[in-house]
Amino acid sequence: MKSLPLVLLVAGLLIAMNIQAQDPFSLRKSFGSKNDKADPASFTFNKPKDADASWAADAAFGYNLLRKAPQIITLDPYIEFHKNTLIKKKQDSREVGLSLQWQTTTFRMGSPIWSPVFIVAEKYNEDRAKGNNSMRGNVYFTADFKGQHFGFFSFIVPNQIVTAGDAFDFQYTPYVGVEHENRTKAESDSASGHIYRYLLRINPQISLFPTNNSMAGRIVLGVDYQYRRDFSKSVKEMAYNGHEYFTAGIKYVFIKSTDKRKFAAVGLDFVNGEDPTTNFKQQSYYAISLKVKM
DSSP, X not given: OTHXXXXXXXXXXXXXXXXXXXXXXXXXXXXXXXXXXXXXXXXXXXXXXXXXXXXXXXXXXXXXXXXXXXXXXXXXXXXEEEXXXXXXXXXXXXXXXXXXXXXXXXXXXSSOEEEEEXXXXXEEEEETTTTEEEEEEEEEEEEEEESOOOGGGGGGSTTOOEEETTTEEEEXXXXXXXXXXXXXXXXXXXXXXXXXXXXXXXXXXXXXXXXXXXXXXXXXXXXXXXXXXXXXXXXXXXXXXXXXXXXXXXXXXXXXXXXXXXXXXXXXXXXXXXXXXXXXXEEEEEEXXXXXXX
């Protein structure tokens, strides 16, 4: 299983020899989501009058090696940075890796037409807060559906925008997948070893006032629920197998590009659970932050 992400990445590299792409740079929170659904990078700073300053940053910067306009496949070497001193258990995680997103052959299933989408990555992670370094990989799967859907069924079709009149647009992205982690350096013997996990994730989003020219795409509500379960591991310090992570937030977009792929926003978020981008540290907090996606 450890070789599967590498096999798919090699396939992406072979395709990259014959494809070129536009606008290769990207800025987001992480490379663990579908490109068009990826959360923006976020930055928070707090300076109380009678205490030290604290801050949080979640950002990933990538460069797409496939520089041709079709977005069926992208291949990004990237660096990722997550640090949070707003909470009691400080977080400081750095990562460098290679991420492939591949939308494969289109299938017809009756009326709907759909395409499998794979998100694959291999990366090196350094947890400076705990002193653990690891090699990690993942293979995630979701699907793009196209075509007309009516009634309740339209709300359960993944990755398709459903409009509820003038009130809101709704869409959601589900993911299933597997992950592996092999710790190359650990603070103790009990923290060393390997871990294999299953992933189930759902990411719904609502955009308010879609037919209003001045407000369309400005106010967005989102939820992200992730559940992981270890099915094989030798890391002794992790006695439990289940890992849950939940975020809910609202953002106001004050600057956006004409294609809506790039934007700057201010947002309020609630975060609770074990954040995979900060090595599954338990956390619970509210934050107001500047958000940027490019």
